[in-house]
Amino acid sequence: MAVDQEWRADHAAAEALFAPLFVPPRGPDGCVVVGRLAQTLDGRIATRSGSSQWIGGPGDLLHTHKLRALCDVVLVGAGTIAADDPQLTTRLVEGPNPVRVVFDPDGRLGSAYRVFQGGPPSLLAARAPASPRHGQAETLAVADLPALLHTLAARGLRRIFVEGGGVTVSRFLLAGLLDRLHVTVAPIILGSGRPAFALPDVPRIADAMRLQWTVHDLAPDILLDIAVDRARPPVVT
Numbered sequence: 001m002a003v004d005q006e007w008r009a010d011h012a013a014a015e016a017l018f019a020p021l022f023v024p025p026r027g028p029d030g031c032v033v034v035g036r037l038a039q040t041l042d043g044r045i046a047t048r049s050g051s052s053q054w055i056g057g058p059g060d061l062l063h064t065h066k067l068r069a070l071c072d073v074v075l076v077g078a079g080t081i082a083a084d085d086p087q088l089t090t091r092l093v094e095g096p097n098p099v100r101v102v103f104d105p106d107g108r109l110g111s112a113y114r115v116f117q118g119g120p121p122s123l124l125a126a127r128a129p130a131s132p133r134h135g136q137a138e139t140l141a142v143a144d145l146p147a148l149l150h151t152l153a154a155r156g157l158r159r160i161f162v163e164g165g166g167v168t169v170s171r172f173l174l175a176g177l178l179d180r181l182h183v184t185v186a187p188i189i190l191g192s193g194r195p196a197f198a199l200p201d202v203p204r205i206a207d208a209m210r211l212q213w214t215v216h217d218l219a220p221d222i223l224l225d226i227a228v229d230r231a232r233p234p235v236v237t
Contacts, residue, residue, distance in 0.1 A: 017216055017225055020180050021070055021159055027230055029149035033177055035162040035169040035228075036067060037196050038184040038221075044193035045166045050083050052165075052194075059218035060184040062092055064163065067182070069095025071161035073152055077168030078104040081113050088115055088163070099157055101125060102137070103148065103168060111135035125151075145175050170198040176232040181211075183224045199233050209233040 025032050038056035039045050046052035054061065068074045069090040080086065081102055088100045097120035102109065107126045115122050116135030125148050129139035142148040152160065162172050172178050183196070202208055209231070216223040 013216060016214070017223075018066075018070060020225075020227070025158065026179065027149070027177065029146060029177075030153040031149045031158050031160050032179050033149070033160045033162060033172065034067065034071070034180040034182060035172055035178050036064065036182045036184075037164060037166060037169055038186065039196040040186055040188040040190050040193075042189050042191065043196050044190045045164075045196045046083075046194040047190060048193055050194070053084065055186050055188060056184045057186065057218070057221050060186070060221050060223070063182070063184070063218060063223060065090050065092040066095075067161045068098050068163075069093050071098050071159040072157040073101050073160045074098045075101040075103060075160060075162045075168070076164055077171075078102065078106075078109050079167055080163070080165040081109055081115060083165070085113050086115070087119065089120060098161065099123060100137075101148075101152070103145075109134075111137075145171060145177055149177065166194065166196050167198050173197070173228070174199065174233060176230050178228040179230060181224075181226040181228050183226065184218060184221050185224065186221045200235065202234065207234055 021032055021034060037045055038060050040055060045055065074088045089097050100115050100120055100122040102115060103125050105127050107129065111134050116137045118136050122137035123140055124134040124137045125140045125142045127143060129141055132139055140151055142151055162169055211226050211228060213224045213226040216225060
């Protein structure tokens with residue numbers, strides 16, 4: 001009986017965690033957008049040199065692959081591709097691979113990275129792509145993030161998983177384009193390194209963006225499921 005109760009509790013927690021991905025979109029772009037970061041206890045996502053593998057434990061990695069399988073798109077910024085050269089597939093879980101989207105507004109990435117060299121479909125989003133293809137990836141000309149979401153929705157890609165890095169997730173947050181935010185906190189203290197978020201300073205605690213979350217166990221880490229609901233950080237002048 002105790003095992004059955006534990007299974008039911010785990011199942012209910014998983015339903016509560018992933019159900020918001022399937023609600024009707026609230027934004028005018030027609031997308032549901034979830035961002036994700038893994039950070040240390042002191043709010044770092046990498047060392048000063050850029051080393052970030054792996055802050056989260058096996059549970060965080062599995063959770064990331066589940067999000068990929070549940071979404072139409074996994075989106076990362078150019079910095080994540082340059083630092084980690086990820087595959088962005090669902091190899092650790094059952095489920096389809098999402099379309100891989102690389103947001104590289106300034107066109108600074110070469111075509112030798114794995115995401116551009118075969119595998120699941122890939123898109124390179126830039127302000128002015130040099131050609132229709134970038135390796136095996138199709139290129140998209142987009143002016144900004146809202147335009148990118150509209151372009152993806154027009155292709156039927158409406159569940160968007162912004163996997164990183166911190167700069168890209170912060171851009172979505174600043175633009176008011178995040179519906180949910182999943183933040184894994186690992187029991188690690190670096191003492192220095194790259195902060196999780198790159199946002200404008202606020203002069204007072206009272207000016208900070210305040211959100212609500214639920215906490216999920218990813219032992220030894222914890223996962224914070226945060227309802228952003230397209231809110232923006234306050235701009236204090």
